[in-house]
Amino acid sequence: MGASKLEMEPFHRGAEANLFLSTIDSWKVVVKQRISKAYRNASLDDKIRRERTLSEVSTMHDAKAAGVKAPSITGVEAETDTFSMTFVDGTIARDCLDGMSPREATTLFEKLGAMIGLLHSGGIVHGDLTTSNIMVTLERDPFLVDFGMARRSSDPEDRGVDLHLLQLSIVTSHLKDASPLVKALATGYSKTAGRAIHESSWAKAREISRRGRYFAIR
Amino acid sequence: MCLGIESTAHTFGASIVNDGRIITNVNRTYRPPPGIGIHPRKASEHHVTVSEDVVAKAIKSPNGHQFHPDIIAYAAGPGLGPCLRIGATVARALASFLDRPLVPVHHGVAHLDIAMSLGKARDPLAVLISGGHTAMLVHLNNRWRVYGETQDITLGNVLDMFGREAKLPPPGGRSVEDLAKRGHRLLDLPYTVKGNDVAYSGLLTAAVNMFHKGAGVEDVCFSLQEIAFSMLSEAVERSLVQTRRDEVVVAGGVAANSRLREMLESVAKDHDASFYQVPVEYSGDCGAQIACSGSLAFKHGAKVSNADSYVIPRWRMDEVDVPWVPRN
Ligand SMILES: Nc1ncnc2c1ncn2[C@@H]1O[C@H](COP(=O)(O)OP(=O)(O)O)[C@@H](O)[C@H]1O
Numbered sequence: 157m158g159a160s161k162l163e164m165e166p167f168h169r170g171a172e173a174n175l176f177l178s179t180i181d182s183w184k185v186v187v188k189q190r191i192s193k194a195y196r197n198a199s200l201d202d203k204i205r206r207e208r209t210l211s212e213v214s215t216m217h218d219a220k221a222a223g224v225k226a227p228s229i230t231g232v233e234a235e236t237d238t239f240s241m242t243f244v245d246g247t248i249a250r251d252c253l254d255g256m257s258p259r260e261a262t263t264l265f266e267k268l269g270a271m272i273g274l275l276h277s278g279g280i281v282h283g284d285l286t287t288s289n290i291m292v293t294l295e296r297d298p299f300l301v302d303f304g305m306a307r308r309s310s311d312p313e314d315r316g317v318d319l320h321l322l323q324l325s326i327v328t329s330h331l332k333d334a335s336p337l338v339k340a341l342a343t344g345y346s347k348t349a350g351r352a353i354h355e356s357s358w359a360k361a362r363e364i365s366r367r368g369r370y371f372a373i374r
Numbered sequence: 375m376c377l378g379i380e381s382t383a384h385t386f387g388a389s390i391v392n393d394g395r396i397i398t399n400v401n402r403t404y405r406p407p408p409g410i411g412i413h414p415r416k417a418s419e420h421h422v423t424v425s426e427d428v429v430a431k432a433i434k435s436p437n438g439h440q441f442h443p444d445i446i447a448y449a450a451g452p453g454l455g456p457c458l459r460i461g462a463t464v465a466r467a468l469a470s471f472l473d474r475p476l477v478p479v480h481h482g483v484a485h486l487d488i489a490m491s492l493g494k495a496r497d498p499l500a501v502l503i504s505g506g507h508t509a510m511l512v513h514l515n516n517r518w519r520v521y522g523e524t525q526d527i528t529l530g531n532v533l534d535m536f537g538r539e540a541k542l543p544p545p546g547g548r549s550v551e552d553l554a555k556r557g558h559r560l561l562d563l564p565y566t567v568k569g570n571d572v573a574y575s576g577l578l579t580a581a582v583n584m585f586h587k588g589a590g591v592e593d594v595c596f597s598l599q600e601i602a603f604s605m606l607s608e609a610v611e612r613s614l615v616q617t618r619r620d621e622v623v624v625a626g627g628v629a630a631n632s633r634l635r636e637m638l639e640s641v642a643k644d645h646d647a648s649f650y651q652v653p654v655e656y657s658g659d660c661g662a663q664i665a666c667s668g669s670l671a672f673k674h675g676a677k678v679s680n681a682d683s684y685v686i687p688r689w690r691m692d693e694v695d696v697p698w699v700p701r702n
């Protein structure tokens with residue numbers, strides 16, 4: 157990593173990080189560097205970027221071991237809050253979902269559900285599961301990226317947050333009706349998560365969206 | 375011309391809005407004795423006492439001319455039942471006396487309506503931060519959608535409750551802000567962002583404990599602000615990236631904090647979004663927000679008969695159709 161990447165223009169400026177394309181031998185890789193936030197106190201900023209980078213690298217690795225499709229880690233440089241991973245040739249669901257036929261979309265969400273089921277039954281939660289962090293390949297296979305908020309957890313509440321957030325990201329960012337997608341997601345999820353996890357996670361997800369905290373506390 | 379009546383919590387307000395312009399805005403706020411939270415019945419008694427005077431002032435121009443509103447709007451919820459009922463009763467009486475249509479308004483929608491009108495926003499990411507709310511919303515498919523919010527207490531609660539625990543002069547938000555300016559050491563307090571949501575109760579408890587264990591109050595206030603505001607700013611940043619809006623509007627009384635404003639403005643700038651913050655006199659609960667929202671709602675057919683003019687203490691924002699957003 158190091159010097160070569162710094163001369164390049166990032167191909168993506170995200171909420172947290174700049175991403176650069178690079179190569180290792182004949183492999184395309186993506187270099188992700190968490191950037192400092194001007195709004196944040198400097199020591200808090202350093203702490204958050206370091207923690208997120210290290211947890212992203214380890215949970216992404218664990219997720220793959222659990223059978224989830226995610227990039228493979230190819231290098232880490234903690235001092236610069238940077239790591240590299242294999243390149244996923246695809247588009248984020250944020251950009252391609254609305255262009256899909258209802259059939260394609262439900263097929264995708266069923267596969268996605270199965271993958272999240274594997275993640276959760278492997279004791280990992282993603283923590284930022286939105287359509288911006290799901291990549292879709294040409295073969296219409298979903299890949300999970302952006303594990304910065306991910307961690308090990310077997311708390312149903314945390315799994316519920318994943319499922320809830322994914323639904324919310326459809327409702328707030330996509331014109332498609334969320335309900336058939338959520339149904340497909342649940343079908344896929346039930347196939348890999350196991351019955352106990354399936355039931356507790358969805359019960360929590362429903363509870364979270366019912367809470368309507370914003371209105372109750374006035 | 376619309377007369378709007380606000381009485382969801384501690385403020386009773388009345389205001390005249392004409393053609394999108396705020397003509398009058400008269401508000402009186404119930405202040406509980408120091409160290410005590412708001413008591414719904416006490417607040418409603420306050421509202422009864424001030425209501426006649428507030429309305430009389432609101433419908434009179436500075437030169438003594440009396441306004442004749444075409445619409446009477448009132449905040450039907452969400453809020454404290456006893457308080458809501460006072461506003462609704464006053465509005466009902468006026469509507470039947472003047473023979474004018476009665477328009478129920480959602481208090482949260484109204485915060486956003488006035489923010490968008492003043493800031494000339496079209497289709498923003500809205501950040502609502504007050505004693506009653508800490509939420510990020512976008513409008514899609516006819517409704518406001520809450521994209522992120524607090525999972526427990528609001529940012530306004532955090533500052534007020536810390537102020538009370540540390541026996542700072544109320545309002546807590548102001549005291550914490552002043553003390554924080556003199557703090558500089560970042561204490562180790564929990565930072566909790568879950569997806570797009572934030573959770574503040576752990577942070578509050580830890581800050582209170584540190585204070586009681588003898589950490590300097592300036593440093594505690596400084597750290598409390600830095601962590602609480604960074605959590606919110608991060609959630610706002612994530613929401614902005616996912617929802618791809620290019621405008622940010624900030625409404626609600628807590629937004630008056632200058633450090634918070636600086637942070638949110640920086641997030642908007644980083645993502646090439648325009649930034650607008652509602653001026654203090656319209657960011658807290660006020661009659662003008664209700665009059666502003668009522669005018670828009672009436673144009674889109676909202677009205678109720680006197681008999682159906684219920685109040686709805688728990689009224690979710692995503693249950694309200696808002697066809698007037700995006701604005702043209
Ligand atoms: N391994 C990868 N291969 C190809 N593109 C990627 C890869 N990882 C991330 N991206 C792209 O970069 C974007 C931002 O990456 P992400 O990890 O989500 O960072 P951020 O925290 O800034 O959101 C993703 O939305 C995706 O478009």
Ligand SMILES: [Mg+2]
Nearest residue numbers: 170288289302
């Ligand atoms: Mg991302």
